[in-house]
Amino acid sequence: xxxxxxxxxxxxxxxxxxxxxxxxxxxxxxxxxxxxxxxxxxxxxxxxxxxxxxxxxxxxxxxxxxxxxxxxxxxxxxxxxxxxxxxxxxxxxxxxxxxxxxxxxxxxxxxxxxxxxxxxxxxxxxxxxxxxxxxxxxxxxxxxxxxxxxxxxxxxxxxxxxxxxxxxxxxxxxxxxxxxxxxxxxxxxxxxxxxxxxxxxxxxxxxxxxxxxxxxxxxxxxxxxxxxxxxxxxxxxxxxxxxxxxxxxxxxxxxxxxxxxxxxxxxxxxxxxxxxxxxxxxxxxxxxxxxxxxxxxxxxxxxxxxxxxxxxxxxxxxxxxxxxxxxxxxxxxxxxxxxxxxxxxxxxxxxxxxxxxxxxxxxxxxxxxxxxxxxxxxxxxxxxxxxxxxxxxxxxxxxxxxxxxxxxxxxxxxxxxxxxxxxxxxxxxxxxxxxxxxxxxxxxxxxxxxxxxxxxxxxxxxxxxxxxxxxxxxxxxxxxxxxxxxxxxxxxxx
Amino acid sequence: xxxxxxxxxxxxxxxxxxxxxxxxxxxxxxxxxxxxxxxxxxxxxxxxxxxxxxxxxxxxxxxxxxxxxxxxxxxxxxxxxxxxxxxxxxxxxxxxxxxxxxxxxxxxxxxxxxxxxxxxxxxxxxxxxxxxxxxxxxxxxxxxxxxxxxxxxxxxxxxxxxxxxxxxxxxx
Numbered sequence: 001x002x003x004x005x006x007x008x009x010x011x012x013x014x015x016x017x018x019x020x021x022x023x024x025x026x027x028x029x030x031x032x033x034x035x036x037x038x039x040x041x042x043x044x045x046x047x048x049x050x051x052x053x054x055x056x057x058x059x060x061x062x063x064x065x066x067x068x069x070x071x072x073x074x075x076x077x078x079x080x081x082x083x084x085x086x087x088x089x090x091x092x093x094x095x096x097x098x099x100x101x102x103x104x105x106x107x108x109x110x111x112x113x114x115x116x117x118x119x120x121x122x123x124x125x126x127x128x129x130x131x132x133x134x135x136x137x138x139x140x141x142x143x144x145x146x147x148x149x150x151x152x153x154x155x156x157x158x159x160x161x162x163x164x165x166x167x168x169x170x171x172x173x174x175x176x177x178x179x180x181x182x183x184x185x186x187x188x189x190x191x192x193x194x195x196x197x198x199x200x201x202x203x204x205x206x207x208x209x210x211x212x213x214x215x216x217x218x219x220x221x222x223x224x225x226x227x228x229x230x231x232x233x234x235x236x237x238x239x240x241x242x243x244x245x246x247x248x249x250x251x252x253x254x255x256x257x258x259x260x261x262x263x264x265x266x267x268x269x270x271x272x273x274x275x276x277x278x279x280x281x282x283x284x285x286x287x288x289x290x291x292x293x294x295x296x297x298x299x300x301x302x303x304x305x306x307x308x309x310x311x312x313x314x315x316x317x318x319x320x321x322x323x324x325x326x327x328x329x330x331x332x333x334x335x336x337x338x339x340x341x342x343x344x345x346x347x348x349x350x351x352x353x354x355x356x357x358x359x360x361x362x363x364x365x366x367x368x369x370x371x372x373x374x375x376x377x378x379x380x381x382x383x384x385x386x387x388x389x390x391x392x393x394x395x396x397x398x399x400x401x402x403x404x405x406x407x408x409x410x411x412x413x414x415x416x417x418x419x420x421x422x423x424x425x426x427x428x429x430x431x432x433x434x435x436x437x438x439x440x441x442x443x444x445x446x447x448x449x450x451x452x453x454x455x456x457x458x459x460x461x462x463x464x465x466x467x468x469x470x471x472x473x474x475x476x477x478x479x480x481x482x483x484x485x486x487x488x489x490x491x492x493x494x
Numbered sequence: 495x496x497x498x499x500x501x502x503x504x505x506x507x508x509x510x511x512x513x514x515x516x517x518x519x520x521x522x523x524x525x526x527x528x529x530x531x532x533x534x535x536x537x538x539x540x541x542x543x544x545x546x547x548x549x550x551x552x553x554x555x556x557x558x559x560x561x562x563x564x565x566x567x568x569x570x571x572x573x574x575x576x577x578x579x580x581x582x583x584x585x586x587x588x589x590x591x592x593x594x595x596x597x598x599x600x601x602x603x604x605x606x607x608x609x610x611x612x613x614x615x616x617x618x619x620x621x622x623x624x625x626x627x628x629x630x631x632x633x634x635x636x637x638x639x640x641x642x643x644x645x646x647x648x649x650x651x652x653x654x655x656x657x658x659x660x661x662x663x664x665x666x
Contacts, residue, residue, distance in 0.1 A: 441607075442603075442607050442631040442632050442633035443601065443602065443603040443604075443607060443631045443633050443638055443639070444601075444602055445599055445600065445601045445602075445638060446510070446599070446600035446601075446602075447597055447598070447599050447600075448597070448598045449596060449597045449598070450596050450597075453598070463631070463633035463638065464633065465632050465633065468633070480509070480510065480511055481507075483510055483600075483602075484507045484508065484509055484510055485507060487508075487510070487588065487602055487604065488507050488508070490604045490606070490607070491587035491588060491604050491605075491606070
């Protein structure tokens with residue numbers, strides 16, 4: 001274990017220079033794309049495309065190198081008193097000072113280049129509203145030491161504010177025990193990869209394919225037409241097109257598969273008394289620490305594939321303030337996770353012996369969903385039927401699908417309300433269960449449209465720091481009771 | 495499917511249904527009229543005037559003007575109902591308001607969830623000496639509690655009252 005005095009001003013390790021140059025390349029592209037444009041638009045007979053490329057490359061490299069080296073030279077960090085002071089910037093220097101007690105999360109990230117160079121990014125999230133996200137590039141050992149030092153100093157400065165009895169308790173404080181540990185074994189990883197939503201992958205694939213084709217078509221139109229038509233037979237049968245579609249589908253499945261495997265390789269989720277640590281990734285390694293009281297909503301979702309394989313995904317939403325606006329984000333997402341329910345109960349331990357009472361949506365919700373799903377397409381098809389009667393038949397499958405979807409929506413829309421927790425169920429073909437603590441609710445809205453008034457139903461909109469959750473089309477009396485009850489809970493316990 | 499819970503008698507809870515809402519100032523009706531006239535009247539006039547000079551698409555422009563005019567008439571006709579429904583109430587532990595025309599919203603923000611409060615005055619509202627009170631909770635995405643059409647003095651009073659309430663509570 002190396003010893004570094006962090007109370008003095010320190011510089012980054014030398015290996016960080018290379019990484020800073022790589023980071024600066026991104027800045028260079030952002031700042032200097034105009035130059036690139038100028039080089040290519042500028043018409044000169046003496047320069048051909050090759051030399052233009054060389055010049056552009058040189059300009060970029062020079063800028064990135066100067067920027068990176070300046071960033072390295074100007075970067076200094078130190079802990080003075082109870083403040084973390086960071087000086088940074090290439091051309092415009094800034095000094096940041098962050099009070100240690102404001103630090104919320106410290107997380108390590110290691111991208112591909114960083115693994116090669118043996119450094120990690122230490123990012124410090126604060127609860128302050130004006131400071132930027134702070135990133136320090138350190139080598140692995142220093143990073144761990146610095147992280148430990150920061151947390152230690154933070155605890156010390158907090159402890160000095162408390163009275164002596166608290167400190168005594170701190171002295172007998174044991175290192176935290178891992179309550180539970182979750183990992184993906186090979187079978188679980190494969191399960192997760194198979195059950196991803198492949199439609200999205202397919203659409204990305206198609207978009208890439210077509211944009212590539214279009215670009216080619218723009219520049220080499222004449223050649224392309226000959227080239228394409230030589231591959232497509234004159235009378236292409238349906239089997240030919242089916243083969244192409246299946247190939248694209250298979251490719252997208254493969255793409256998704258590889259992506260998931262890389263992202264969740266070596267996943268490690270540890271549950272402590274008051275926090276969760278998350279660690280995963282092969283090429284880009286992500287470590288995160290999330291305080292349990294920062295967690296706003298836990299969503300357990302299952303798409304069709306996952307329902308067939310009897311697994312579900314877990315999404316944990318936390319609340320973070322970055323910049324001026326409240327920024328909310330997914331703390332972590334575990335696809336095809338077998339122990340979703342168990343982990344939810346681990347995060348919210350009281351939920352196991354909570355008495356829930358159910359409220360259901362009324363049947364009008366089905367009609368409302370049916371109108372919103374089928375209304376516009378059916379109207380279009382009926383309109384078209386005046387020109388050609390065959391369009392009327394197209395409306396039938398649309399109506400059938402919409403009816404099914406609306407029926408499933410109505411069947412799944414319900415909520416469970418307990419003493420400390422709420423569960424909201426939703427979803428059409430998949431499942432979605434959101435769990436939240438009543439203490440995390442910020443404000444409640446009771447909403448009733450003109451039509452709902454007539455049928456005596458109402459919706460409840462529950463705002464958390466993360467987002468609003470909707471319990472639609474409750475019986476008006478029930479909705480009022482739930483509304484009063486939640487307010488009572490909020491105001492009683494605070 | 496009545497909602498029930500063992501530990502607390504639901505019937506005993508303070509009911510939001512029984513809150514008697516205070517109406518906002520009568521002058522706010524005029525502000526609403528002015529707002530709709532500005533928002534919808536100006537496009538109507540512009541579309542009509544342009545249609546006289548336009549050589550083509552005269553009918554389309556006239557149709558647009560007519561649609562704007564129809565919406566304007568409808569809104570002016572409904573202003574009374576919009577105004578009547580806006581109301582606010584302050585309870586021991588929270589602040590409530592209702593608003594809306596086609597969608598009736600009842601919003602309640604408990605005092606221990608309030609983050610900050612602002613009092614704002616628009617151009618139209620200032621002409622009538624009115625102000626709007628905005629109450630921000632930490633709820634992420636949008637701001638629900640905007641109470642328009644109370645006098646500046648009343649807004650300041652309420653702001654002061656709520657701030658005192660917040661001080662005594664723990665903020666979450």
